[in-house]
Amino acid sequence: MRSSDKELLLDLLVMQSTQAISDEENKELQKLIKVYPEYNNYEFDEITSLAHMSYHLDDNRSHEVLPNELKSKILNSHKQIDSLSLYKIKINEFMRSLFDQPTYAWAITVLLAIGISFSMIEFKNYDSNFRYLPLERVLLQSTSNDLVEYPWYSKQSDFAMAKGDIIWSNKSQKGFIKISGMPVNDPLKNQYQIWIIDPLKYKQPVDGGVFNINATDQDIIIPINPKLPILNAKAFAITLEQPGGVVVSSQELILTAPELRPSSTFTL
């Protein structure tokens, strides 16, 4: 490798510590880090953080006070995520103890199958912003080491005000959409549908569930509900479909994430 490659690596590491880098730059960076394993992605994070603190110390105008309302939100988030994690641990322990007893196992399996069927029907038309959705989203962000995150890009002028992002973890098979500025829909006439593009596994995009928008001026969080197991989600899209959604869409794309479609032979 040429010394200019090492310089390029250092330049990209500096950029990574100081600004948002593009997907192409990140790809190049990861390629070079494999060649120079003595470097890692966070090479300059410590020194740039210290330099930032040093400038911050000297800049009296930038010393803001955390708003009390935000402080309360942060403390409540922590309490609820902590309780949710503890709740999940307890449920898992309880379920394990039940399945250890064969006489209960078959009964639990049947009940779960019935329960899951009902919840899948319900989820098709769930209300956004279930109480725990924002916390579940934060939990997924904080605990996943394979998280992909993309902002939404509008493909139609009617949806130009739409803003938000999508996060997804292949390992957890979970993801969330956060969105605002979408036009309100009439659920009796149409519903928004999420699509997951997984080119290695499926020729067609996978149905990620339908949702309604009942307000345009606030962030709405929607869990992604894939109908099939996802191997490696490469992109996401939203269309407007008939109530209940469709198996294969023939509608125009409203939003995509990322902006450019991965190369594929898909019809969507």
Place this chain on the structure above:
Amino acid sequence: MASLAINQSNYLSKSMTGSKKTKKLEDSILFSLAKEEAGAFEKLVDQYGNLIWSIARRYLSNQTEAEDAVQEVFIAIWKSAGRFDPNKASEITFVSMIARRRLIDHVRKIYRHKKLEPIDDCFDDDALQTKSILDQSTDVKIISEAINQFAEEDKELLSLSIYQGYSHSEISKLMNIPLGTVKTKLRRNLIKLREIFNQDQHSIVSINNA
């Protein structure tokens, strides 16, 4: 996206090679947080809330985005608390690294660069608490003194890039210097800063061990 915390130990052991701090882990808020002590998270927010909010407001002018990002930062710090090692970095450095990493990632999702709006003067007693935390940090002082020794153009470059969040191409236009020069100077200045910092850490250890 890989969490900062996963590679934290690799990163810190490389950049702080040979240096030792004598701080006790047990004195840190992060240690209490990792042990799930009651009230530890609240102490974390009390100690670093103003600082992290101030950093977030520099990166994100939209109040809602900044609030979301700050919540994510605190949850990320909570989840990473068990990886904190005071022999490798100070608590404030650890906290600010996670905060900046999360905020840069957040900006990457939203847009490339935000125009920094002037912030109203609110240098009150609560804001003084942030100043005092930073004042007490030996690490920050070392870097501050090192930056002050740089030539004016280099100081300006570092400020525009690290503190004001301009991209390399934006700095090239602002300062009217070639893009290649911006990249080279920033790279060299940061490497130099890191060398100075590591040397000073060695000196502190020598004095402490004398």
